[in-house]
Amino acid sequence: MDRILVTGGTGYIGSHTVVELQQAGYPVVIIDNLSNSNRDVLDGIERITGIRPDFVEGDCTDIETLRKLFADYPGIKGIINFAASKAVGESMQKPILYYRNNLNTLMNLLDLMAPNDVKGIVFSSSCTVYGEPDENPVTEQSPIKKATSPYGNTKQISEEIITDVINAGAPFKSVILRYFNPVGAHPSAEIGELPNGVPQNLIPYLTQTAIGIRKELSVFGDDYDTPDGSCIRDYINVVDLAKAHVLAVKRMLEDKSEAKIEIFNLGTGNGVSVLELIDTFEEATGVKVPHKIVGRRAGDIEKVWANPTYANEVLGWKATSTLEDTMCSAWAWQCRLRERGIM
Ligand code: UD1
Numbered sequence: 639m640d641r642i643l644v645t646g647g648t649g650y651i652g653s654h655t656v657v658e659l660q661q662a663g664y665p666v667v668i669i670d671n672l673s674n675s676n677r678d679v680l681d682g683i684e685r686i687t688g689i690r691p692d693f694v695e696g697d698c699t700d701i702e703t704l705r706k707l708f709a710d711y712p713g714i715k716g717i718i719n720f721a722a723s724k725a726v727g728e729s730m731q732k733p734i735l736y737y738r739n740n741l742n743t744l745m746n747l748l749d750l751m752a753p754n755d756v757k758g759i760v761f762s763s764s765c766t767v768y769g770e771p772d773e774n775p776v777t778e779q780s781p782i783k784k785a786t787s788p789y790g791n792t793k794q795i796s797e798e799i800i801t802d803v804i805n806a807g808a809p810f811k812s813v814i815l816r817y818f819n820p821v822g823a824h825p826s827a828e829i830g831e832l833p834n835g836v837p838q839n840l841i842p843y844l845t846q847t848a849i850g851i852r853k854e855l856s857v858f859g860d861d862y863d864t865p866d867g868s869c870i871r872d873y874i875n876v877v878d879l880a881k882a883h884v885l886a887v888k889r890m891l892e893d894k895s896e897a898k899i900e901i902f903n904l905g906t907g908n909g910v911s912v913l914e915l916i917d918t919f920e921e922a923t924g925v926k927v928p929h930k931i932v933g934r935r936a937g938d939i940e941k942v943w944a945n946p947t948y949a950n951e952v953l954g955w956k957a958t959s960t961l962e963d964t965m966c967s968a969w970a971w972q973c974r975l976r977e978r979g980i981m
Contacts, residue, residue: 646720654880682828698743729789740792758890775945813886818872818905822964823971830971845972859934868912870941872905875959905944922962
């Protein structure tokens with residue numbers, strides 16, 4: 639089968655996608671600079687699938703590294719691009735880092751696709767492009783709102799770059815996937831999310847609190863215009879999310895795309911509040927999460943959830959995991975990290 643290049647393939651969503659690709663029979667080569675992951679992830683992937691993916695340690699912002707990769711691994715027909723910086727707060731402090739990493743990586747890949755006969759690229763975008771939506775759930779046609787962080791801006795600009803390059807006649811296709819909030823871990827607990835330092839995102843902070851690394855989870859605001867006053871998101875299981883990438887690659891490689899650029903929302907379609915999520919975690923795992931209500935976090939969106947109909951009907955993808963199972967998987971992963979003495 640055609641070889642797939644997965645940039646950022648040892649990261650959180652990347653590693654889960656490599657597992658699904660290998661299980662679907664695709665040979666994979668990963669490039670990752672290990673800036674926010676480590677080599678042990680390759681062992682986890684191998685334990686789950688029985689296959690160790692090819693791995694290049696390198697930075698996609700360096701086009702010569704990518705040129706060499708294409709020469710060393712011939713027959714790459716698809717690219718899934720996860721190599722990007724992703725912390726909203728950090729992007730406010732280090733905008734150049736974000737624009738350089740996220741945009742140069744994408745442009746280098748797009749530049750090398752035609753000469754290497756690559757047929758398609760899957761791009762990781764985000765529901766952040768919808769900002770604070772006027773209406774929920776959001777469809778792919780909902781208006782794009784001005785980005786509130788350099789991180790969010792890199793996602794919007796990246797979508798525009800892909801569109802411009804393809805409209806200019808590039809001989810390849812793209813599928814842009816707008817993720818809602820990816821959470822959970824592989825059910826084997828062999829791979830999962832491994833944030834550096836103090837987690838900024840809800841689930842890693844919650845599981846670290848549940849296991850006693852953090853004293854208390856702060857719930858950012860209970861005075862929003864939502865039923866219980868806390869913010870609402872669409873929490874999507876990371877394995878469900880990973881499977882969408884396999885479908886996206888397949889449709890481009892098999893010439894099934896309906897247009898040269900397709901955009902899909904990847905969410906469950908259910909909005910869940912922060913307080914509901916904590917309750918679900920506690921009920922599913924039987925473990926208590928000490929928490930307190932604090933003030934709102936600057937920049938937070940009040941409520942956003944997906945209308946995933948287009949992905950359901952056209953991509954043939956649907957989120958199937960329950961939130962309870964997803965919370966149990968996140969907890970099992972946190973416990974595995976403890977067993978291994980990592981956290
Ligand atoms: C943000 C970005 C999203 C990005 C994602 C991953 C925006 C609008 N969203 O999502 O694009 O892909 O990060 O980096 O830029 N919360 C707490 N306590 C905590 C942590 C979070 O109450 O300690 C709440 C937040 O207020 C929010 C929810 O939990 O309501 C989810 O937060 P988080 O996991 O950080 O993701 P987002 O901010 O939704």
